[in-house]
Amino acid sequence: MAKLRRELDDVRSIELDNAFYVEDGTWIESLTVTSNAEFDPEAVVEEISGVSLFYDSEIPTASDDLEIRRLTILANESYPFILSLVLRQEAIPNRIVLQNDDFEAVVTTRDWDQFRAMADEVQETLGEFELLSVTQNEDPGEPLDSGRLTEVLVSKLTDEQLAVLETAYENGYFDIPRETSATELADELEIAQSTASERLRTAERTLLELIYGPRE
Numbered sequence: 496m497a498k499l500r501r502e503l504d505d506v507r508s509i510e511l512d513n514a515f516y517v518e519d520g521t522w523i524e525s526l527t528v529t530s531n532a533e534f535d536p537e538a539v540v541e542e543i544s545g546v547s548l549f550y551d552s553e554i555p556t557a558s559d560d561l562e563i564r565r566l567t568i569l570a571n572e573s574y575p576f577i578l579s580l581v582l583r584q585e586a587i588p589n590r591i592v593l594q595n596d597d598f599e600a601v602v603t604t605r606d607w608d609q610f611r612a613m614a615d616e617v618q619e620t621l622g623e624f625e626l627l628s629v630t631q632n633e634d635p636g637e638p639l640d641s642g643r644l645t646e647v648l649v650s651k652l653t654d655e656q657l658a659v660l661e662t663a664y665e666n667g668y669f670d671i672p673r674e675t676s677a678t679e680l681a682d683e684l685e686i687a688q689s690t691a692s693e694r695l696r697t698a699e700r701t702l703l704e705l706i707y708g709p710r711e
Contacts, residue, residue, distance in 0.1 A: 496526070496593045498543045505531040508594040512565070513639050514578055522576075523549075526566045533562050545571035558661045575620040584613035587638050599627075603635035656698035659684060659691055 496509050512525040528536075536551040547569045554563040572579070577598050581588045586609065590601040604610040610629075618624040652660070662683055667674025675683075681691035 496598075498546070499526070499528070499539065500593055500596070502539045502542050503528070503530060503534055507531060508592050510590070510592040511578065511639060517569070519571075520573065520576075521569065521571050522578075524568050524570055526568065527554075528564050528566060530562045530564075531560060534564075536564055536566055540566075540568060556657060556661065558658065561661065577617075577621070580617050580620060581613060584609060584616065586610070586613050587635050589635070589638060591639065603632075651701055652698055655694050656701065659694040660698050663695060 496511060500506055500509055507529040508527075509529075510527040512527055514525070515523045517523060528534075537548055540546050540548040549567040549569060551564055551566045554565060556563055577591060577600060578588060581591075581600065581602050584604070587603040588600065589603055590599075592599050602610075602613070604613060614624055614626065659680070663669060663675075663680055666680060666683060668677075668680055677692055678688055680695075681688040684691055
């Protein structure tokens with residue numbers, strides 16, 4: 496993932512959706528790559544030693560300035576590999592994403608002692624570890640499949656809804672405090688404010704329905 500990141504000039508994030516160990520440090524990996532610019536996966540992968548491309552597909556977006564691709568690769572991961580560190584401690588990897596040159600991982604452990612053992616190994620092998628948050632949950636969640644969420648979302652939202660969500664996000668509409676107003680958002684999209692607000696609410700409702708299910 497780090498090697499792929501270095502080969503891409505304008506990448507936002509690389510998420511490890513799934514991985515299967517083959518042998519001798521070789522893994523089959525499914526990745527979701529989000530970039531601010533178009534890129535040729537085959538050409539990029541050819542520049543990386545020990546990596547070959549099996550398959551790639553583009554996830555449609557409403558923005559001309561955003562490209563999301565899903566790659567399936569065969570990669571020889573040199574030690575230490577973040578996923579192997581998590582699995583060695585028998586923890587469940589729920590999400591692993593590389594963003595801004597930092598790995599962020601969401602994992603589930605049985606108890607605090609197991610978590611400390613994993614954290615200590617990550618600190619020792621990678622040289623740095625920062626705990627962002629801890630929650631107690633009876634449901635451990637699905638291991639490494641959150642990347643499918645992106646594909647599901649874009650298939651459930653219309654192009655207009657995607658456009659208003661992406662524009663709102665890019666312009667800081669969801670930030671605290673907000674960096675742009677509803678009027679400025681509508682001006683950016685060149686639509687009426689009422690239309691922008693309606694599309695935004697509809698898109699947000701669709702996202703919530705995917706999580707909680709339709710209201711009765």
